[in-house]
Amino acid sequence: xxxxxxxxxxxxxxxxxxxxxxxxxxxxxxxxxxxxxxxxxxxxxxxxxxxxxxxxxxxxxxxxxxxxxxxxxxxxxxxxxxxxxxxxxxxxxxxxxxxxxxxxxxxxxxxxxxxxxxxxxxxxxxxxxxxxxxxxxxxxxxxxxxxxxxxxxxxxxxxxxxxxxxxxxxxxxxxxxxxxxxxxxxxxxxxxxxxxxxxxxxxxxxxxxxxxxxxxxxxxxxxxxxxxxxxxxxxxxxxxxxxxxxxxxxxxxxxxxxxxxxxxxxxxxxxxxxxxxxxxxxxxxxxxxxxxxxxxxxxxxxxxxxxxxxxxxxxxxxxxxxxxxxxxxxxxx
Numbered sequence: 001x002x003x004x005x006x007x008x009x010x011x012x013x014x015x016x017x018x019x020x021x022x023x024x025x026x027x028x029x030x031x032x033x034x035x036x037x038x039x040x041x042x043x044x045x046x047x048x049x050x051x052x053x054x055x056x057x058x059x060x061x062x063x064x065x066x067x068x069x070x071x072x073x074x075x076x077x078x079x080x081x082x083x084x085x086x087x088x089x090x091x092x093x094x095x096x097x098x099x100x101x102x103x104x105x106x107x108x109x110x111x112x113x114x115x116x117x118x119x120x121x122x123x124x125x126x127x128x129x130x131x132x133x134x135x136x137x138x139x140x141x142x143x144x145x146x147x148x149x150x151x152x153x154x155x156x157x158x159x160x161x162x163x164x165x166x167x168x169x170x171x172x173x174x175x176x177x178x179x180x181x182x183x184x185x186x187x188x189x190x191x192x193x194x195x196x197x198x199x200x201x202x203x204x205x206x207x208x209x210x211x212x213x214x215x216x217x218x219x220x221x222x223x224x225x226x227x228x229x230x231x232x233x234x235x236x237x238x239x240x241x242x243x244x245x246x247x248x249x250x251x252x253x254x255x256x257x258x259x260x261x262x263x264x265x266x267x268x269x270x271x272x273x274x275x276x277x278x279x280x281x282x283x284x285x286x287x288x289x290x291x292x293x294x295x296x297x298x299x300x301x302x303x304x305x306x307x308x309x310x311x312x313x314x315x316x317x318x319x320x321x322x323x324x325x326x327x328x329x330x331x332x333x
């Protein structure tokens with residue numbers, strides 16, 4: 001009994017010492033581990049739970065087993081037509097082979113550095129082999145969209161609205177895309193995935209997050225937009241000038257009509273007034289014909305004699321009233 005007790009105590013002490021040496025380690029959910037002994041990989045653990053290692057000899061290196069994100073820096077890349085754009089992409093990846101990952105890159109930071117090299121090169125290659133519209137668009141839906149400005153509230157005539165609509169129609173047919181931005185992302189993934197497998201890295205996807213024009217291309221795009229809007233503005237001005245001439249023509253016609261009517265009315269009034277005056281003169285002069293002759297003669301003298309530059313004989317009948325005695329004039333009257 002004494003020997004058995006001693007043996008049990010020794011076993012207990014050895015067990016306590018073994019436990020104190022840390023032979024166990026825990027792999028949590030979302031984690032995986034590589035066990036190395038003197039720098040050589042002895043085992044890998046990809047399942048969560050309590051695991052056993054050789055104390056003081058084995059080293060446990062832990063890696064995440066979940067999806068990780070890669071966010072590269074935006075890079076200036078030329079397209080196939082040599083138009084420079086800034087491409088900002090992101091990717092998701094996981095450590096698919098922890099042992100290979102440990103042997104090639106050791107740490108997550110090292111894996112990201114390898115991804116930087118592979119993905120930056122792949123993005124540049126794919127973008128430079130395709131046209132600009134493939135990178136900025138994902139569908140050809142823009143060629144099916146129809147948009148017309150509503151001019152019915154701005155003009156009174158439906159025909160004018162249609163004319164203005166045709167003048168401001170600047171929509172151009174865009175080139176159809178064959179691949180598109182999503183297709184380029186798939187191409188990047190298919191090109192880069194085999195290259196990352198040798199590091200134990202599995203790419204889940206690559207997504208072009210943003211395409212931004214470079215300064216020179218931005219100026220070109222702005223110039224085209226300004227040209228289109230200037231064309232629309234000129235269409236409005238042309239329409240306005242036409243409306244101005246139309247209204248000026250209507251106003252001039254109305255003016256002529258009013259003046260014509262006013263002139264006709266004034267001539268009618270003058271005619272009536274002349275007729276009334278003639279009737280009054282006729283009644284007045286018919287009451288004393290001699291006085292009428294005297295009056296008309298004197299009026300003739302007043303208008304002709306001051307401007308007369310010739311010497312005329314006084315024997316002319318025209319001057320009878322000047323040289324006829326008063327009594328003769330009265331008798332003749």
